[in-house]
Amino acid sequence: MIRLEKRPSPSRAWTIATPLVAVALTMVAGSILFMILGKDPFAAIKTIFYDPLFHPDFAAFSRPQLLVKAGPLILIAIGLSMGFKAGIWNIGAEGQYIIGALAGAAVGLALYPAESFLIYPAMVIAGALGGWAWAMIPAILRTKFRTNEILVSLLLVYVAENILASAAVGWLRNPEGGGFPGSRNLSKWASSANPELISGTGMHWGVVAAFIAVILAYVVMSRHLLGFQIQLAGQAPRAARFAGVNPSRLVVLCLGISGMLAGMAGLFEVTGPAGQISIDFNSGYGFTAIIVAFLGRLNPIGILLAGLLMALTYIGGELAQFMLGLPAAAIQAFQGMLLFFLLGVDVLSNYRIRIGTGKAA
Amino acid sequence: MTELLKISGLTKAYPGVVANDDVSFTVAEGEVHALLGENGAGKSTLVKMIYGLVKPDSGTMDLHAAPYTPSEPRAARASGVAMVFQHFSLFEALSVAENIALGMENPPKMHELSQRIRDVSETYGLPLDPDRLIGELSAGERQRVEIIRCLLQDPKLLIMDEPTSVLTPQEVDVLFETLRKLSAEGTAILYISHKLEEIRALCDAATILRLGKVVATCIPREQSAREMAEMMVGQALHTPKASGAEPGDTVLQVSNLSLPSATPFGTTLTDISLDLKRGEILGIGGVAGNGQDEFLNALSGETKTAPDAVQFEGQPIGNLGPNERREIGVLCAPEERLGHAAAPDMSLTENAVLTAVQRKELAQNSFVNWGKSRDYAKEIIKAFDVRTPGPGNAARSLSGGNLQKFVIGREVLQNPDVLVVNQPTWGVDAAAAADIRQALMDLAAKGAGVIVISQDLDELMEVADRFCALAGGRLSSSRPTQGLTVDEIGLMLGGAHDAEQEAAPEAEPTHAE
Structure with a gap:
């Protein structure tokens, strides 16, 4: 008989080891899946995890993609993780990402075609404010009317998507675009471009912002009283009240921070890799970032690694579709397994497994 | 008095701690038997074994001179062992009768059950209206619900875990009257408490546990509360002393x-x-x-x-x-x-x-x-x-x-x-x-x-x-x-x-x- 026994204190070793175990288990289960699909499992795993970085033909193209994809994931996930730690569930980062991109792009386009080094910072600020404002809707509804921020923030994603569509075909459409939907290309206008900073690395301002966010979040969560209050509120709400934490203030703060970072991620994307506002500008970063946040166990350093790993499975997954003809659904199932195993083995950090007949050791 | 429950050499270990170590004692029919000990002395583990919630590692129990090995609380109840827990398991939004019906395997029709609840509550001097909502009851009244729930099973042995911790002195008197009546009818009561004066007033015998072992048995009436406390703690107890200073502003x-x-x-x-x-x-x-x-x-x-x-x-x-x-x-x-x-x-x-x-x-x-x-x-x-x-x-x-x-x-x-x-x-x-x-x-x-x-x-x-x-x-x-x-x-x-x-x-x- 196998029993779970609660550990008196969470095991530090297992907390670090579980993501590695989860990745290993995903590889094993994924291999079985690929084998059933009639593909060579070793080749598939190699294509997903190794080739994007080291393949002689593809790596030059796919290696920079790693930071391009990981940047927004990390930036958004860092913001989300603070709220999640406090028990505040912002599921709508995708919407804040869209509104941030729209707000920032709108400010830039309003100034087109002026040339000034002040334009880009203004757009970044506008993007941050746009995401923040969109996140304030669930924050204020929750603190004033006790609505559920999960539902409100999620549903606002669909509202944001429709605003995006109306912008792409209407008020932000490129007047010189021959009537096609989509805005001017911001990445081709020097004042609003978010270029690759070091050639061949994929490093752009959004990636820089993500790294800064990781460092700041690490400092805040481990040393600042705000980080302490966030953890306290998430673990023991009554104790948090007793410690003088104002729950409403924390809701506004956490949703605000996560909305702001998601908005900035959207702005960096629209001025860089995406280049313009288009109907299908958003590509699910806001939702994937939720997985990244948990994969990194809501820890800033963990999120950094998780964001890179997640980006790798995306790039490698695309490569596997292209090279080995694996169906897209199999790649998605593979990514799903990763989350499943991660949450599954998570139990080991708080419980130990006892194998035996129920006799005490 | 005939012997009802006999515990011999009961041992139960958890990782890192021996909760009960070779515990033996007997409870006679109609006896009110106190189980005394500090927190962590092993009282709870012991009664959980008697009530079938925990299996002993070794040792035997006999009920009515027949081997007694309850595999689960249901088996214990079927053998006539009932327990009132310190923390109640009642639904506040349901009535007294509904709560009692929920705990029964084959609940009778609601009006029959209500009648039985009234009968039992009258017989044992525990006033309780079966139609009231639990949420409206005081802690003392809630405890009566739990007691009546047990009494409906006509138990031979009633285990009570710290029953008076939620009661006013007057409610304690009412409870003791009930327990004495039960005892007079031949129901044995295993009474867990750390309130020594109560034990002196109520119990016929006491078994004192310390760190999982039986360290003493006594007749509570013949001991002072202080003597019993020292048996529990295993050392002379110091009494806090007030300074006697005059209050200020x-x-x-x-x-x-x-x-x-x-x-x-x-x-x-x-x-x-x-x-x-x-x-x-x-x-x-x-x-x-x-x-x-x-x-x-x-x-x-x-x-x-x-x-x-x-x-x-x-x-x-x-x-x-x-x-x-x-x-x-x-x-x-x-x-x-x-x-x-x-x-x-x-x-x-x-x-x-x-x-x-x-x-x-x-x-x-x-x-x-x-x-x-x-x-x-x-x-x-x-x-x-x-x-x-x-x-x-x-x-x-x-x-x-x-x-x-x-x-x-x-x-x-x-x-x-x-x-x-x-x-x-x-x-x-x-x-x-x-x-x-x-x-x-x-x-x-x-x-x-x-x-x-x-x-x-x-x-x-x-x-x-x-x-x-x-x-x-x-x-x-x-x-x-x-x-x-x-x-x-x-x-x-x-x-x-x-x-x-x-x-x-x-x-x-x-x-x-």
């Missing part, structure tokens, strides 16, 4: 505090007034659930009130939050240790920061100084003899008594001007309880005002200079504890309660039952 004043209940089954506080002087301990007695939590929250600042309702040295503080109150010296220790006074999964160091960050200056510019915080946690651990490997351990890894010592120590070492504690020794073993009481008295002797909210009346008689009763959200006027009798206290508790029911504060206090 008023430090905390509550005037006409009224607070509507925040939840449907919470308690509304009505017109509470008190004043607390420096150097004195004010005891507030009363059964839990009569507004204790709400009152503590109003004093700690978790619930804000009109500014003038709470005053510190004449300054209105009713509208201040918990941290602002800590800054001026008003500190609290709530009843619920895990989740309210402390965060279960956080380390003791983090839990030290929880309330001491301002007064102990554990942060500079909002950045926590973890080194200093760890030192403060270590200081608490040392000064209050908290048994733990170190300040890095999670709060939930500590036993209840040790965590309570930590929580009280955390507040006391901040040198408060006012300290309010709710149930300071609930679930704490005798030695730790004595330490905590001594710390509170020392604090008062140094000139702080201390409020002790407790349902343990013996404790209040021991530490408090003045006593008042909180019942139904109303606070009685205070009286000096010197010379106060248990009957008078009972009347104070009942009086406040009746007044609330009749909505007439001046009404003549009447007997609770």
Whole structure:
């Protein structure tokens, strides 16, 4: 008989080891899946995890993609993780990402075609404010009317998507675009471009912002009283009240921070890799970032690694579709397994497994 | 008397601790048998084995001279063993009869069940209306529901775990009448308690456990409470001593505090007034659930009130939050240790920061100084003899008594001007309880005002200079504890309660039952 026994204190070793175990288990289960699909499992795993970085033909193209994809994931996930730690569930980062991109792009386009080094910072600020404002809707509804921020923030994603569509075909459409939907290309206008900073690395301002966010979040969560209050509120709400934490203030703060970072991620994307506002500008970063946040166990350093790993499975997954003809659904199932195993083995950090007949050791 | 239950050599080990080590004793038919011991002595494990919740590692049990090996509580109940737990498992939104039906395997029709409940409640002197909602009942009445639930099974052995901890003295008298009646009819009762006077009044025999072993058996009537306590603890017990200092100026004043209940089954506080002087301990007695939590929250600042309702040295503080109150010296220790006074999964160091960050200056510019915080946690651990490997351990890894010592120590070492504690020794073993009481008295002797909210009346008689009763959200006027009798206290508790029911504060206090 196998029993779970609660550990008196969470095991530090297992907390670090579980993501590695989860990745290993995903590889094993994924291999079985690929084998059933009639593909060579070793080749598939190699294509997903190794080739994007080291393949002689593809790596030059796919290696920079790693930071391009990981940047927004990390930036958004860092913001989300603070709220999640406090028990505040912002599921709508995708919407804040869209509104941030729209707000920032709108400010830039309003100034087109002026040339000034002040334009880009203004757009970044506008993007941050746009995401923040969109996140304030669930924050204020929750603190004033006790609505559920999960539902409100999620549903606002669909509202944001429709605003995006109306912008792409209407008020932000490129007047010189021959009537096609989509805005001017911001990445081709020097004042609003978010270029690759070091050639061949994929490093752009959004990636820089993500790294800064990781460092700041690490400092805040481990040393600042705000980080302490966030953890306290998430673990023991009554104790948090007793410690003088104002729950409403924390809701506004956490949703605000996560909305702001998601908005900035959207702005960096629209001025860089995406280049313009288009109907299908958003590509699910806001939702994937939720997985990244948990994969990194809501820890800033963990999120950094998780964001890179997640980006790798995306790039490698695309490569596997292209090279080995694996169906897209199999790649998605593979990514799903990763989350499943991660949450599954998570139990080991708080419980130990006892194998035996129920006799005490 | 014939032998009903015979326990021989029962042993049960958990990883790292032997909960029961070769425990043997017998219970005769109709005997009221006390099981005595400190927290962690193994009483709970023992009765759980008898009730079929836990399987012993070795040893045997015999019921009616036949081997008895209950595999689950249902089997125990079928053999005539019933148990009333310390914590009730009742649904507040359902009626008494519905709750009882839920626990039965083949419940009869509702009107038949109601009739049976009425019969049993009349026979045993436990007044209870089967149609009332649990949420409307007092803790004493809820306990009756649990007892009647057991009695409907016509048990041969009734196990009761700390049954009087939630009762007023008068309710205790009613309960004892019932238990004596049951005993006279031949039902044996296994009675777990740490209230020694009650055991002396009720029980025919006592088995005393310490660290999982039977260390003594005695006839409670022939021993003094102190002798039994020393058998439990295994050492001479020191009694906390008051300083006898004269009270100083008023430090905390509550005037006409009224607070509507925040939840449907919470308690509304009505017109509470008190004043607390420096150097004195004010005891507030009363059964839990009569507004204790709400009152503590109003004093700690978790619930804000009109500014003038709470005053510190004449300054209105009713509208201040918990941290602002800590800054001026008003500190609290709530009843619920895990989740309210402390965060279960956080380390003791983090839990030290929880309330001491301002007064102990554990942060500079909002950045926590973890080194200093760890030192403060270590200081608490040392000064209050908290048994733990170190300040890095999670709060939930500590036993209840040790965590309570930590929580009280955390507040006391901040040198408060006012300290309010709710149930300071609930679930704490005798030695730790004595330490905590001594710390509170020392604090008062140094000139702080201390409020002790407790349902343990013996404790209040021991530490408090003045006593008042909180019942139904109303606070009685205070009286000096010197010379106060248990009957008078009972009347104070009942009086406040009746007044609330009749909505007439001046009404003549009447007997609770």
